[in-house]
Amino acid sequence: MKKLINRPEDFVRESLIGMAKAHPDLLKVQFEPTFVYRAVAPVPGKVAIVSGGGSGHEPMHAGFVGLGMLDAACPGEVFTSPTPDQMLAAAKQVDGGGGILYIVKNYSGDVMNFEMATELAHAEDLRVLSILIDDDVAVKDSLYTQGRRGVGTTILAEKICGAAAEQGYDLQQIADLCRRVNLHGRSMGVALTSCTVPAKGTPTFELGANEIEMGIGIHGEPGCERMSIKSADEITEILATSIFEDVAYSRTVREWDENKGGFVDVQLTDPEWEKGDRLLAFVNGMGGTPLAELYIIYRKLAELCEQQGWQIVRNLIGSHITSLDMQGCSITLLKLDDEMIRLWDAPVKTASWRWGI
Amino acid sequence: MKKLINRPEDFVRESLIGMAKAHPDLLKVQFEPTFVYRAVAPVPGKVAIVSGGGSGHEPMHAGFVGLGMLDAACPGEVFTSPTPDQMLAAAKQVDGGGGILYIVKNYSGDVMNFEMATELAHAEDLRVLSILIDDDVAVKDSLYTQGRRGVGTTILAEKICGAAAEQGYDLQQIADLCRRVNLHGRSMGVALTSCTVPAKGTPTFELGANEIEMGIGIHGEPGCERMSIKSADEITEILATSIFEDVAYSRTVREWDENKGGFVDVQLTDPEWEKGDRLLAFVNGMGGTPLAELYIIYRKLAELCEQQGWQIVRNLIGSHITSLDMQGCSITLLKLDDEMIRLWDAPVKTASWRWGI
C-alpha cells in the first residue's frame, strides 16, 4: 500500500486537521466526539442540516459544510459509521432553534447509529427528524433485506435541503423535500480496481487485469456482477440502462414520528419517470479516476438520455463521493422539478462546492 | 490498462465532446484544429488569455476556460504539445481587439509550438505576447539546458491574469503581471505510482511496491530521485524544504519584443522570499490521489510554513494539474502581493473553478 498518510489510525484525524487549517472561514473541527461544523453555526432560527457517515468518501460530507448546504458533518472511521455521541454533539452545536434534519445513508451501521442519536437527541429535547437515502439501483430486492444503499443522491439532497434551510423552510418541509429528492434519485456504479483501506493495507477485493465489478457501493464492498473490461460507452450503457429500466422501487423505512414520539415504519415507492422529464445528471469519480474519463462517460450518458427522451438540465461531473483510491465511476440521475432546480441553483459556499457567491 | 475510455486515439476528442455537452453556457469546442473557447468570446476590447499544452492534465486547461480566467485552451494529444495551427486558430477566435497573451509552460515542445504560433499570428497582424512558466524547483541548473518545467504556478497565473483581463488591464500590463507571478511561484512534486498513457497502455515507469519518485513532472517523466516510501509528513517536508531553500533562480527566456517584431532573449531571476511574506499554498493531487490525503499534506505544509515565518493567506487543495491516473501530489507556493490577492479573489466561472459569482 502506497498512500500519502502517516499512521493509518491518524488518517481521519489528520485529514480533518488539514481541513480546519485550510478553511477557518467556513468550518470548525471538533474532536472527541468528532464533528465538523459551519463556522457561523448555530444560525438562529434556521433548520440545521446534519449528515455523516464513514470517512473515505471525501469531499463527502465535511467538504459540504458551509453556507447553503450542511451545518455539520460527522465523519466516522474509514468506511465505518460514526457513533451516536458524534451525531448528538453535532446536533447540539448547530441547533439554531429551527430543529435538525439528519440525512442518513441506508447502511445498517449508519441507520442504527443515527437512530440511537435521534433517540438520544429527543431525550434531550432537541427537535430532530431523519431521512434515509437509498438510491442505488444495483441492489435489487428490498423485501426483508437491508434495501438499497445510499450513494450519489445523498449530496444532491444535501445541497437542495441546505438551500431550503437557508431560505427559511421549516423542519417538516425540509424533511418532506429530502424524502422527495431521494425518491426521485437513482444511481449505479462500477469499479475498475478495488480501494485499499489504510488500516487493512491491502485491496479489499481482487480484480483481474481484465475484470471490472459492476454495481459496487462506496465502501469497496463487492458489486452485483463481475464482468470483463468494457469500453467507456458500453459501461455507460450498462449503468444508464440499469437506471432507466428501474421500476417503481418500494421499501419500508423507519422515520421519526413527532406525534408518537418514536420511530414508525413508513412505506415509500419511487415514482416512475416519464419522457420529457428534466434530469440532473451526475457523473461521479470514485477517487482514482481522472476527470477526463468522467467527461467521456458524460458524453455517452448525455447521448443516451437524449435518445430516451430525457432532458438533462443540470449536471455535475467530478469526484464528489469517493471510495478512497478506487478507480471507477457512478452515475446518478435525479428527476428535477422547478422547486428543486431553484434550490440547486441557490448559492453555496463550502470547501468543495461554491457557486452564486 | 483499465480506463474508462473507448479507443485510446479518441480519448482527447471524446473527453472534449463531453465538456462541450456539459457546459454549453461556459465554453464551445472546435475540432480541426482543436481548441476550447469561452462561449461569449471574443469579448470586445478585453485582452484574451490563451493557454494550452498536452492533454492528460485535466482540469487544466480546458476546465479553466470561462469568465475571469482563460478565453481559450488548446489541448494537444496526451502529454504532447498542441500544434501552432491550434494556437493560431484559437487566438483568432477570441481576439477582441485587446491583443492575446499566450501562457506557455516551459517544455521544449510547448515552447517551440507556441513560438511558431506567435510568429504566424504576427504575420497575420494579430497582437500576441507570450510568457513562459517555469516554476519546478526539482530541476536544478538552467544554464545551457531547457531549464525548469512549468507546473503548478501555471494555473495560478491563468487565474490572476484572467481576472486582470476582465478588469481592463492592457496586454503589456498582463504580460508583466504573468511574468511576475511566475517569478514568485515555486513547485515540486512526488509520484507514488506511474501514470499510464492510453496509447501506450502500460505504465511509463516502474516503481517498486516501496518506492516513490521525487521531483517528478506532470508527464510521467522520471523525477530527480528515487527513494523508499515515506510518511506523508516526511514527504511534505522534502517537498516544502526544496521550495523553501531554493535560491534565486536565473534563466534566459525568449519573449516577443513588440518593437523589434521578433523574439529576444530576456534574463530573469526569481526574487528571494523574506520572513513574513504572504503565500498562496496549493496542494495538488496528480489524478489518482484521494482528496483526504491532500488535506493530510496541507496540514503538515501549513505547520512548516508557520515555522518558517511565512503566512499562508490563500490556499487551494485538490487535483487541478494532473498526470492522468498517477498517484502523488505536488506543492506550489506563490508569494503574493496585494494586487495578486485582489485578482485571485476576483470572480471566476469556469467548468472547474467558480467563486464570487
Place this chain on the structure above:
Amino acid sequence: MVTKEQILQWLQQFASAIAQNKEYLTQLDAAIGDADHGINMDRGFQKVANQLSNFAAQDISSILKSVSMTLISSVGGASGPLYGSFFLRASTAVIGKQELSNEDMVSLLQAGLDGVLQRGKAQLSDKTMIDALSPAVTTFTQIIREGKTTTEAIQQATVAAEQGMKATIPMVAKKGRASYLGDRSINRQDPGATSVYLMIQSLSEVLVESLVTSD
C-alpha cells in the same frame, strides 16, 4: 455464582480474542462487506480492555453499562450499536449485582440478545450475528433450565454458537452490507456471527478455567 472478577476476565479475554482475530474478522468482512469488522471490534475492545481496571470498583451492571457506552462511542459501523445494545440491555438485567446466579446469567444473555434483535431487526437466517447469538442464548437457557451447571451450559452454548456461526456459510444475507451481494454472499461465513462466537467462547474459557483453578 459468576463473580465480578469473572465478568472482568471475560471482557478481557474477549478483547484478546478480538485482537488475535482482528485480521481474520477483517478478511471475512472483506469478502462480503467492507473489510473493517476486525478493525472496528478491536478499536472498541482495546478501549474496553484499557478501561477495565477503572471499572473494577463498579457493580456488574455498571461495568456492563460502561462497556456498552465505550463500544457505542468508539466502534461505529453496524457492530457498534449492536454490541453496544447487547451490553446495554444486559446491564439492565443485572442491576445492582456483585455476582450472578445461573438465573441472572440467563437474564443477562437473554436481555443482550433482545437488545441486538431490537436494534438490528434481523431474524434468524439473515446471516448476521443473530445466527450465532440466538442459538447460544437459547442453548444456555435450556441447559440451565435442565438444572445443569453454568460451566456445562456455557460449554454447550459455545458449541451452539460455533454451529450457528458455521451455519451462516450457506446463507443468503438479508441484513447488513452482505445483503447487497444477494446470492454472491453464499459460501462465506458472516463476520459478526464469528465475533459473537468468540464472545461466547471467551466466556466459556473464563468460567471453565476458574472452575479448574477453584477445584
Place this chain on the structure above:
Amino acid sequence: MVTKEQILQWLQQFASAIAQNKEYLTQLDAAIGDADHGINMDRGFQKVANQLSNFAAQDISSILKSVSMTLISSVGGASGPLYGSFFLRASTAVIGKQELSNEDMVSLLQAGLDGVLQRGKAQLSDKTMIDALSPAVTTFTQIIREGKTTTEAIQQATVAAEQGMKATIPMVAKKGRASYLGDRSINRQDPGATSVYLMIQSLSEVLVESLVTSD
C-alpha cells in the same frame, strides 16, 4: 540526380520505418522522456504517407513544404516543430526543382539541419536529434565535395547518423524533456536521434535500391 519519385519513396519508406519502430521509439522516450516519441512521429507520418499520392503532382519543394505543414499541424510535442522545420527549410532550398543534383541534395540537408538548429537551439552533445542529424549532414556534404556519388555519400551519412545516435548514449541531456533528469539521462539513447537515424537510413535505402534497379 535524385528524382521526385525517389523523394516520395523516401518519405514513404521513412513513414514505414517509423511505424515499425513506433513501440521502440516510445520505449526509448519512456526511459528519459514522456513515452510518446513513437506515437507522435507515427501520427504525423501516417498522415504524410496517406497524402503522398496527392502531393505527387507538385514539385519537390512543394512536396517537402506540404510534408512540413502536415507534420507541424499533426505531430505536436518537440518533434513536430523540429521535423516540421527540417522539411520547411529543406523545401526552401530546392524551390521549383523536379529533380535534385548532388549540390541540391547538400543544400536540402544543410537547410533542414539549420531549421532544426534554429528552432530548437540545441548544440552538439546536448543529446538530441542534432547529434545524429549534424554528423549525417556534414558527412554527406564532405563526401559529395570529395566528388563521390550520391549513394556513396548517403551510405556514409547513414553510418555517421548511426554513430551519432549511439554517441547520445553516454551523454547528459541538455535540451528537451530528458534534460530534467540531469545525470540520470546517462546510459540511454536519445529517441529523437534514433528517429533521425531512421530518416537518413530510409533515404539511403531508397537511393541505393534505385541504384541497384537502375543498374
